[in-house]
Amino acid sequence: xxxxxxxxxxxxxxxxxxxxxxxxxxxxxxxxxxxxxxxxxxxxxxxxxxxxxxxxxxxxxxxxxxxxxxxxxxxxxxxxxxxx
Numbered sequence: 001x002x003x004x005x006x007x008x009x010x011x012x013x014x015x016x017x018x019x020x021x022x023x024x025x026x027x028x029x030x031x032x033x034x035x036x037x038x039x040x041x042x043x044x045x046x047x048x049x050x051x052x053x054x055x056x057x058x059x060x061x062x063x064x065x066x067x068x069x070x071x072x073x074x075x076x077x078x079x080x081x082x083x084x
Contacts, residue, residue: 047055
């Protein structure tokens with residue numbers, strides 16, 4: 001009975017080690033795939049989400065400033081027209 005338990009313990013340890021190796025291989029493959037995708041995207045001059053969001057925020061701010069300036073110009077033109 002003791003030797004049978006030892007066999008099961010050894011088999012269990014072997015399976016645990018095999019799962020650890022498989023997990024490591026999966027992580028390594030995932031890292032390699034992510035690296036390959038990053039290189040592919042970089043070669044095509046795609047922008048990152050962070051860069052896109054930054055430019056979008058800058059464009060929104062520019063639109064708001066243009067609207068404010070347009071309102072000031074309209075007010076000044078109205079004031080000038082009323083003074084003539």
